[in-house]
Amino acid sequence: MTLRDIAIKNLLRRKAKSTFILAGLTIGIATIVAVICFVDSTAHDINTKLEKYGANILIVPRTDSLALSYGGMSLGGVSFDVQPIRQTELAGIRTIKNAANIAAIGPVVLGTVTIGAAAASLAGVDFEAAGILKPWWKIDGESPGPAGVLAGAEAARILNLNVGQQVTIDGQALQVSGILAPTGSQDDHLVFTHLDTAQNLLHKPNQISIVEVAALCHDCPVDDMVAQIAEQLPSAKVMAIQQVVKGRMETLAHFKKFSYALSLVVVAIGGLVVLVTMMGSVRERTSEIGIFRAVGFRRSHVMRIIFMEAGLISALAGIVGYLTGVGGVLLGLKVFGKATAAIHMDPWLAVGALVMAMAVGLLSSAYPAFLAAGMDPNRALKTL
Amino acid sequence: MSFIICDTISKTYGQGDACVKAIDEITFTVRSGEFVAVMGESGSGKSTLLSIMGAMNTPTSGRYLVDDIDVYALDGEKQADFRREYLGFIFQSFHLVPYLSVVENVMLPLTTTGHSRRVKEFMAHEALAWVGMADKAKRLPNQISGGEMERTAIARAIVNNPPVLLADEPTGNLDTRTSKTIMTLLARLNQQGTTIMMVTHSTACAGYAQRVLKVRDGLLIDTPNPAEAAACV
Ligand SMILES: Nc1ncnc2c1ncn2[C@@H]1O[C@H](COP(=O)(O)OP(=O)(O)OP(=O)(O)O)[C@@H](O)[C@H]1O
Numbered sequence: 013m014t015l016r017d018i019a020i021k022n023l024l025r026r027k028a029k030s031t032f033i034l035a036g037l038t039i040g041i042a043t044i045v046a047v048i049c050f051v052d053s054t055a056h057d058i059n060t061k062l063e064k065y066g067a068n069i070l071i072v073p074r075t076d077s078l079a080l081s082y083g084g085m086s087l088g089g090v091s092f093d094v095q096p097i098r099q100t101e102l103a104g105i106r107t108i109k110n111a112a113n114i115a116a117i118g119p120v121v122l123g124t125v126t127i128g129a130a131a132a133s134l135a136g137v138d139f140e141a142a143g144i145l146k147p148w149w150k151i152d153g154e155s156p157g158p159a160g161v162l163a164g165a166e167a168a169r170i171l172n173l174n175v176g177q178q179v180t181i182d183g184q185a186l187q188v189s190g191i192l193a194p195t196g197s198q199d200d201h202l203v204f205t206h207l208d209t210a211q212n213l214l215h216k217p218n219q220i221s222i223v224e225v226a227a228l229c230h231d232c233p234v235d236d237m238v239a240q241i242a243e244q245l246p247s248a249k250v251m252a253i254q255q256v257v258k259g260r261m262e263t264l265a266h267f268k269k270f271s272y273a274l275s276l277v278v279v280a281i282g283g284l285v286v287l288v289t290m291m292g293s294v295r296e297r298t299s300e301i302g303i304f305r306a307v308g309f310r311r312s313h314v315m316r317i318i319f320m321e322a323g324l325i326s327a328l329a330g331i332v333g334y335l336t337g338v339g340g341v342l343l344g345l346k347v348f349g350k351a352t353a354a355i356h357m358d359p360w361l362a363v364g365a366l367v368m369a370m371a372v373g374l375l376s377s378a379y380p381a382f383l384a385a386g387m388d389p390n391r392a393l394k395t396l
Numbered sequence: 397m398s399f400i401i402c403d404t405i406s407k408t409y410g411q412g413d414a415c416v417k418a419i420d421e422i423t424f425t426v427r428s429g430e431f432v433a434v435m436g437e438s439g440s441g442k443s444t445l446l447s448i449m450g451a452m453n454t455p456t457s458g459r460y461l462v463d464d465i466d467v468y469a470l471d472g473e474k475q476a477d478f479r480r481e482y483l484g485f486i487f488q489s490f491h492l493v494p495y496l497s498v499v500e501n502v503m504l505p506l507t508t509t510g511h512s513r514r515v516k517e518f519m520a521h522e523a524l525a526w527v528g529m530a531d532k533a534k535r536l537p538n539q540i541s542g543g544e545m546e547r548t549a550i551a552r553a554i555v556n557n558p559p560v561l562l563a564d565e566p567t568g569n570l571d572t573r574t575s576k577t578i579m580t581l582l583a584r585l586n587q588q589g590t591t592i593m594m595v596t597h598s599t600a601c602a603g604y605a606q607r608v609l610k611v612r613d614g615l616l617i618d619t620p621n622p623a624e625a626a627a628c629v
């Protein structure tokens with residue numbers, strides 16, 4: 013017989029009360045675990061999506077003139093006639109420290125051409141890289157070959173281009189292999205060809221006007237990569253496109269704060285449940301505590317019994333709460349059709365849940381334990 | 397030498413108009429190995445006196461010494477240690493813990509000692525065997541009779557061999573035959589050297605004692621000598 017035996021036996025005797033305390037704490041812990049787990053998974057999900065979202069680093073030539081924009085984003089200044097980037101220089105990008113994080117490098121050459129009788133903007137791109145950089149592109153027809161043209165929606169309308177049609181660009185015959193569905197961006201107004209084809213048409217061999225880079229950036233700061241690339245291309249200007257990421261992350265941060273506050277309230281209510289139930293339990297056990305004191309238990313022994321009971325239930329609540337919380341999120345993601353969003357398992361979350369449950373359980377039992385220990389044994393024995 | 401000394405002890409409950417003087421300047425001594433019965437009308441202050449002797453009820457004034465220890469000069473935790481080492485309690489309403497088995501109830505005073513589990517179990521079974529309850533060790537208190545509960549309570553009171561046994565109407569809830577068994581046990585315990593203070597309403601029970609203290613309205617009215625006490629039987 014030890015104090016622990018007494019604690020366990022009492023818990024087993026008062027199953028309803030023990031279950032009630034367990035449930036109160038478990039709900040609190042499960043809520044907070046679910047929220048953290050959900051927020052984490054969502055952040056993870058957003059990061060993965062952002063990687064697929066397209067370019068997050070732009071490389072443009074250094075210039076002091078002409079503020080232009082591309083794709084609705086300020087480029088700081090692109091002039092088609094400024095000192096261009098050499099295509100051969102781009103190989104250096106693959107040698108940076110975080111080269112493994114680069115998903116795609118999309119060099120673009122820009123210039124104006126005449127198609128039939130009208131002037132148009134021509135963009136030479138790497139269509140393979142474009143598949144990663146611009147996942148939202150929808151092509152009616154096919155991605156063009158070396159002698160093919162892909163027309164933006166607006167360009168096709170104005171120039172009256174159809175799939176399969178022959179066009180003459182600056183005197184050279186090419187075939188429209190596809191038309192881009194409207195994207196709402198600058199792309200709608202452009203005519204795309206292979207990079208080599210465009211460089212020939214524009215008489216800009218080995219020249220690049222702009223480079224779009226997609227970096228996988230959830231484990232490396234994009235700023236680091238920008239610095240690494242800038243080192244490789246000293247004559248160019250390298251910038252991160254962060255607005256989109258920042259915006260989403262801020263929304264997530266607000267949601268995080270709100271849900272943490274909410275789960276703290278739930279945990280506090282769980283603590284109150286423990287407090288009230290423990291108080292009732294201590295009152296009910298007045299005579300029993302009187303016996304303990306009469307046979308020579310110290311105040312601290314009585315306190316230890318109460319804390320052991322609270323600790324045991326709390327530890328159980330921590331474990332059950334963690335499993336329930338994680339399970340709830342898994343189920344939720346499945347129900348809401350986000351099964352693809354892999355749940356982010358963090359062992360520290362399990363430890364945290366246990367510690368939190370114990371802290372709340374023990375803290376809430378402090379007053380009841382104090383009351384129990386302070387009972388006058390003589391009076392306690394008279395209550396029978 | 398006196399083992400127990402109650403020196404002008406008073407106990408007043410409540411304050412002002414609601415004030416009750418339960419014990420009024422009682423002085424007496426008990427020798428080691430003595431068996432003393434405390435008698436008196438209901439409300440005369442017997443239980444109060446016993447709880448003071450049990451280190452569970454601080455007197456309003458006066459000193460209480462056991463084995464030269466000034467009990468109420470000790471702090472609360474030391475008083476608990478004193479109870480564990482010096483005292484065994486037997487109550488009228490048994491006061492067994494309902495969710496602990498007979499043997500676990502007997503082990504209660506050993507819980508906070510340093511003995512190993514095996515030693516504790518051995519001591520508890522010894523005590524149970526002594527009161528003749530060895531065969532019912534595994535039962536819960538609600539599965540045994542009143543007399544058996546009382547014997548369990550005695551086993552619990554003597555399990556750690558305390559020098560002093562305090563019994564408040566130990567036979568108050570028992571029939572004559574069972575009372576006799578219990579009293580025989582107490583007498584045997586006294587023969588083995590345990591000092592016993594027993595509150596009782598029964599002159600038959602008081603007959604087992606060597607001395608009777610009579611209490612009326614909180615006052616000790618006379619301390620009959622053992623010969624007189626014997627005449628009470
Ligand atoms: N905690 C208390 N608060 C106030 N008054 C009390 C308290 N305990 C006892 N009393 C009063 O003190 C007096 C003595 O009570 P006590 O219980 O010592 O009597 P008793 O001799 O044991 O009586 P009985 O034979 O009925 O058990 C009584 O008048 C009682 O009402």
Ligand SMILES: [Mg+2]
Pocket residue numbers: 442443444564
């Ligand atoms: Mg009484």
